[in-house]
Amino acid sequence: MPNCKGCGASVAWIKMPSGSSMPCNLPPVRYLPGAGSDRIVTPSGEVATGKIIDPTSPFARAAVDGYMPHWATCPAAAKFKQKGKQ
Numbered sequence: 001m002p003n004c005k006g007c008g009a010s011v012a013w014i015k016m017p018s019g020s021s022m023p024c025n026l027p028p029v030r031y032l033p034g035a036g037s038d039r040i041v042t043p044s045g046e047v048a049t050g051k052i053i054d055p056t057s058p059f060a061r062a063a064v065d066g067y068m069p070h071w072a073t074c075p076a077a078a079k080f081k082q083k084g085k086q
Contacts, residue, residue, distance in 0.1 A: 004023060004070060004074055004076070006074055006075070006076025006077070006079050006080060007074050007075050007076045009025070009070070009074070010026050011023040011024060011025065011026065011070050012024050012025075012026050012067060014041050014043070014045050014067055015045050016041075016045040017044075017045055017046065022041055022045075022069060022070075023069070023070040023071070024041050024067030024068060024069055024070055025067060025068040025069075025070050025073060026067075028043075028065045028066060028067050029052050029065070029066060029067065029068055030052070030053055030054075030055050030057075030060055030063040030064070030065060030066075031048075031050040031051060031052045031053060031063055031064065031066050032050050032051045032053060032059060032062060032063050033048055033049075033050045033064060034049065034050060035050055035051040036049065036050055036051025036052070037049055037051075038050055038051055038052045038068075039068075039069060039072065040052070040066035040067065040068065041066060041067045041068075041069055042064075042066050042067075043065065043066070043067075048066065050066070052068070
């Protein structure tokens with residue numbers, strides 16, 4: 001797996017429907033779709049909202065796999081922010 005050029009973390013590049021790719025944290029997370037405001041990237045590249053849960057939670061059976069966008073946790077994210085975009 002490739003690493004983030006800013007912080008060195010391992011990332012997965014998920015292909016978005018637009019054709020671009022988004023760096024996401026590894027490993028995948030379990031989340032409950034529609035149950036919260038966490039932003040999640042699905043394996044098919046869609047951006048969804050839900051609640052990230054602990055895999056040992058009693059709700060884990062209803063949860064699905066997704067990825068946390070790396071920019072949300074990268075300590076060097078500001079270094080990559082494009083001018084004119086917020």
